[in-house]
Amino acid sequence: xxxxxxxRLAWAEAGRGPVLVKAANWLTHLDYDWESPVWRHWxxxxxxxxxxxxxxxxxxxxxxxxxxxxxVGRWVEDLEAVVEAADVREPFALLGISQGAAxxxxxxxKHPERVSHLVLYGGxxxxxxxxxDNEKERLYRALIEMVRLGxxxxxxxxxxxxxxxxIPGGTDEQIGWFNELCRKTTSPEIAxxxxxSRATVEVMNLLGDVRAPTLVLHSRDDDVVSITxxxxxxAGIPGAQFVELDSKNxxxxxxxxxxERFCDEVLEFVGLxxxxxxxxxxxxxxxxxxxxxxxxxxxxxxxxxxxxxxGISEKTxxxxxxxxxxxxxxxxxxxxxxxxxERGFRD
Numbered sequence: 001x002x003x004x005x006x007x008r009l010a011w012a013e014a015g016r017g018p019v020l021v022k023a024a025n026w027l028t029h030l031d032y033d034w035e036s037p038v039w040r041h042w043x044x045x046x047x048x049x050x051x052x053x054x055x056x057x058x059x060x061x062x063x064x065x066x067x068x069x070x071x072v073g074r075w076v077e078d079l080e081a082v083v084e085a086a087d088v089r090e091p092f093a094l095l096g097i098s099q100g101a102a103x104x105x106x107x108x109x110k111h112p113e114r115v116s117h118l119v120l121y122g123g124x125x126x127x128x129x130x131x132x133d134n135e136k137e138r139l140y141r142a143l144i145e146m147v148r149l150g151x152x153x154x155x156x157x158x159x160x161x162x163x164x165x166x167i168p169g170g171t172d173e174q175i176g177w178f179n180e181l182c183r184k185t186t187s188p189e190i191a192x193x194x195x196x197s198r199a200t201v202e203v204m205n206l207l208g209d210v211r212a213p214t215l216v217l218h219s220r221d222d223d224v225v226s227i228t229x230x231x232x233x234x235a236g237i238p239g240a241q242f243v244e245l246d247s248k249n250x251x252x253x254x255x256x257x258x259x260e261r262f263c264d265e266v267l268e269f270v271g272l273x274x275x276x277x278x279x280x281x282x283x284x285x286x287x288x289x290x291x292x293x294x295x296x297x298x299x300x301x302x303x304x305x306x307x308x309x310x311g312i313s314e315k316t317x318x319x320x321x322x323x324x325x326x327x328x329x330x331x332x333x334x335x336x337x338x339x340x341x342e343r344g345f346r347d
Contacts, residue, residue, distance in 0.1 A: 001082075003077065003081050004077060004081070007063065007064045007067050007078075008064045009055060009063050009064075010030055010061060013053045013086055014052055015046065015047030015049070015050050017049055018116075019051045019086075019090065020046060020052055021054075021079070021083060021086070021093070022046070022052070022100065023095065023097075023103040024056060024057030024079075025098045026098055027060050028061050029056060029185050030054070030055070036177060036181070037174045037177055037254075038174050038253070041254035049272055050093070053088070055078070056185075057075070057078070057194075058070065059190045060191075060194070065190050070193055072201055072202075075099075075106075076103050078103075080107065080111075093117040093119060093270055094107065094115050094117070094119070095119045096118070096121070097120075098123060098224070098225060098250065099124070101121075101122075102124070104118060104120065104123075105210060108210050108211070115212040116270075117212060118213065119217070119266055119269065120215070120216045121216075121262070122219065122224070122225050125229070125236065126204055126232070130204075143161075143162060144196060146162065148188055149188075151182065151183070151187070151191050160175065160179055162182070163178045165250065166178065166250045167251050167253060169248055169249050169253060170249070210237045215241050215266065216234040216240050216243070217242075218245065219248060219258065220247065222249070223248070230242065243265050244326070245261055246285050260282075282328060282339075282343060283340075283345055286327060289310075293306060294345065296309060298337050298341065298345070303321065
């Protein structure tokens with residue numbers, strides 16, 4: 001299909017079920033992603049549960065590379081064009097990963113009647129040059145220059161400095177694949193321009209106007225987009241749910257508990273039943289002692305009572321409580337109790 005400004009935009013759909021449209025994110029390729037050790041589990045999950053619509057953003061993948069306008073406004077227009085081309089009639093779920101969150105927010109505000117659910121993962125409403133952090137902005141600018149100089153070289157060292165931030169927990173195969181994807185899906189100059197466009201993203205003023213039910217998920221130790229930005233999204237969007245994932249990867253990998261937690265949370269949010277499990281995968285990261293503490297929280301015991309029951313100090317109990325809050329993405333005792341009961345926690 002061609003956009004209003006003449007760009008040939010590549011899109012695809014697969015799967016059956018309620019419609020979920022994914023806004024474009026960093027360096028995808030409609031064909032390569034099916035075989036990717038970094039992205040294939042994402043595609044498999046969504047196509048198993050949804051009619052999954054996705055596209056390569058302008059400047060990369062199977063979409064035209066040589067394009068003039070890479071602004072947020074064009075991102076939104078491209079998303080609108082894909083929805084129209086896919087002939088989506090009913091209200092649909094909208095997924096924004098990383099910079100795709102900004103396009104989704106703008107679309108949801110512009111077309112509130114079209115969006116049934118808004119899912120934002122690793123997203124942000126303000127780019128690197130809009131966050132008031134001079135040191136991180138300088139680092140971002142340095143990365144852009146590195147991309148311009150070294151992206152297309154046969155030696156992957158330049159690209160690896162960049163890509164290792166996306167999947168620091170990746171295997172050699174996964175990191176190598178991601179490096180090669182970068183080289184195959186866009187040119188050094190376009191990659192730099194794409195990064196520059198992300199730096200100036202600014203949709204903060206739209207957050208309060210989002211009316212769709214919204215789920216915000218973010219990896220706790222994400223180095224590409226700080227979890228602070230995920231919290232900003234959740235705080236600004238009325239009624240948004242926020243889930244903190246126990247991961248350091250910007251792109252969640254298939255073998256980590258955070259991926260299972262992501263899938264469970266998304267299915268629950270949109271009202272689809274996940275695969276039958278005795279207990280939600282969110283509890284897999286808890287230690288034996290943390291499970292004991294959570295059991296006592298569900299029973300309604302205070303920290304002092306738990307200390308007496310377990311034969312440990314009250315300070316140690318507080319440490320365990322704090323750790324399990326972090327792992328489950330909750331902030332209060334009441335939230336922990338509800339989380340455990342609703343997700344089948346077994347003592």
